Amino acid sequence: xxxxxxxxxxxxxxxxxxxxxxxxxxxxxxxxxxxxxxxxxxxxxxxxxxxxxxxxxxxxxxxxxxxxxxxxxxxxxxxxxxxxxxxxxxxxxxxxxx
Numbered sequence: 710x711x712x713x714x715x716x717x718x719x720x721x722x723x724x725x726x727x728x729x730x731x732x733x734x735x736x737x738x739x740x741x742x743x744x745x746x747x748x749x750x751x752x753x754x755x756x757x758x759x760x761x762x763x764x765x766x767x768x769x770x771x772x773x774x775x776x777x778x779x780x781x782x783x784x785x786x787x788x789x790x791x792x793x794x795x796x797x798x799x800x801x802x803x804x805x806x807x
Contacts, residue, residue, distance in 0.1 A: 726781030
C-alpha cells in the first residue's frame with residue numbers, strides 16, 4: 710500500500726504541475742485512483758511542504774507551492790532540451806543538412 714501512495718504522490722505532483730490548482734475530488738478522478746489513496750498521497754506531499762490547500766465554497770483545492778512549480782518546470786524544460794538534442798534540433802524541427 711505504501712508503494713501505491715508514493716506512486717500516486719508522484720502522479721499528483723506531475724498533474725498539479727501541468728494543470729495547476731485542482732479540486733481534491735477531481736484530482737482523484739483525473740488520476741483514476743481511489744479517494745483514500747489520493748488523500749494519503751496529498752498528505753505525503755503536504756508533509757514535505759510541496760502543496761498548498763485552499764478552500765473555496767466549501768470545496769478543497771490543492772496546488773504546488775511556488776518552489777515545487779519551479780522544480781516541475783525545470784524538469785519539463787530539461788526533458789525538452791534532452792529531446793531536442795536527441796532529435797538534433799532546438800525548435801522541434803530536424804536540422805538542415807549542409
